[in-house]
Amino acid sequence: MLVRRVWPSRPTFDSPFGDFGEVRREMLRLLDTVAGDTFGDVGAGVFPPLNITQDDDNFYLRAEVPGIKPNELSISAVRNRVSLAGKREIQREHERVSYHRKERAEGSFNRTVTLPTEVDTERVDARYADGILTLTLPKAEETKPRQITVRT
Amino acid sequence: MAREARTDIQKAEKVGVPTVPEQMRPGAVYSPSVDIFENDNTITVLADMPGVKAQDLKIDLRDSMLTLTGRVSAPDGAKESDVLREYQSGTFFRQFTLSEAIDQAKIDASLTDGVLRLELPKVEKARPRQITVRTD
Numbered sequence: 707m708l709v710r711r712v713w714p715s716r717p718t719f720d721s722p723f724g725d726f727g728e729v730r731r732e733m734l735r736l737l738d739t740v741a742g743d744t745f746g747d748v749g750a751g752v753f754p755p756l757n758i759t760q761d762d763d764n765f766y767l768r769a770e771v772p773g774i775k776p777n778e779l780s781i782s783a784v785r786n787r788v789s790l791a792g793k794r795e796i797q798r799e800h801e802r803v804s805y806h807r808k809e810r811a812e813g814s815f816n817r818t819v820t821l822p823t824e825v826d827t828e829r830v831d832a833r834y835a836d837g838i839l840t841l842t843l844p845k846a847e848e849t850k851p852r853q854i855t856v857r858t
Numbered sequence: 859m860a861r862e863a864r865t866d867i868q869k870a871e872k873v874g875v876p877t878v879p880e881q882m883r884p885g886a887v888y889s890p891s892v893d894i895f896e897n898d899n900t901i902t903v904l905a906d907m908p909g910v911k912a913q914d915l916k917i918d919l920r921d922s923m924l925t926l927t928g929r930v931s932a933p934d935g936a937k938e939s940d941v942l943r944e945y946q947s948g949t950f951f952r953q954f955t956l957s958e959a960i961d962q963a964k965i966d967a968s969l970t971d972g973v974l975r976l977e978l979p980k981v982e983k984a985r986p987r988q989i990t991v992r993t994d
Contacts, residue, residue: 756945
């Protein structure tokens with residue numbers, strides 16, 4: 707297995723090396739395939755894994771947080787930073803049981819990501835369904851590109 | 859100063875499955891993390907399958923081979939472009955061989971917050987029987 711925990715847990719997107727992470731992931735994925743390892747994605751190595759996408763108006767942050775009740779999640783947004791904290795507890799079985807496999811992890815987590823531009827923190831929307839948390843973060847009005855018409 | 863001991867989640871990355879016995883649809887295939895435990899009556903399987911809806915989950919048990927297949931539909935909108943991508947969505951797939959006979963009729967499966975809980979009751983004859991030794 708290749709060393710993967712190089713990517714910092716708090717990526718900045720406005721750095722000139724912003725695209726490097728993507729290139730690195732692609733390279734590692736390629737190497738993994740050649741080595742006959744897996745063709746899985748090279749993640750960040752931290753919990754929970756996040757995907758952030760954007761369109762003209764919003765950023766969308768999605769996190770895989772299976773088995774966490776929505777009220778156990780603490781989400782905060784300040785300017786262009788979004789923090790996600792919580793705790794995953796696995797219920798103890800009451801009866802005496804013997805384990806064959808125990809792969810599911812439990813514990814606390816706390817992640818902060820910096821978005822490329824500021825967001826309107828008043829209008830952030832959070833939804834939780836099927837173990838996936840989706841945050842919709844509207845981009846702040848003043849950071850949106852403005853169409854300028856040339857007068858003749 | 860007493861501080862509450864906190865353990866942070868050590869997240870193993872999503873594990874890709876290199877070979878799939880039956881190719882269901884194109885796209886990546888991942889192996890879900892599972893807990894499996896049993897008591898005298900039941901084998902219980904817990905599997906993390908984030909993004910899988912109940913109707914997209916297929917549980918198959920034949921000849922003591924248990925197969926879990928969960929399809930995740932792409933969550934991103936069409937007009938969205940990537941900013942950061944740490945995980946990919948694909949199909950969750952995992953197979954187990956069960957060592958004990960299972961009462962097919964009484965299998966119970968529930969899917970809550972992306973976690974599957976599968977209760978597989980053992981058939982009567984497979985349960986351990988207490989045998990008392992008589993002394994004369």
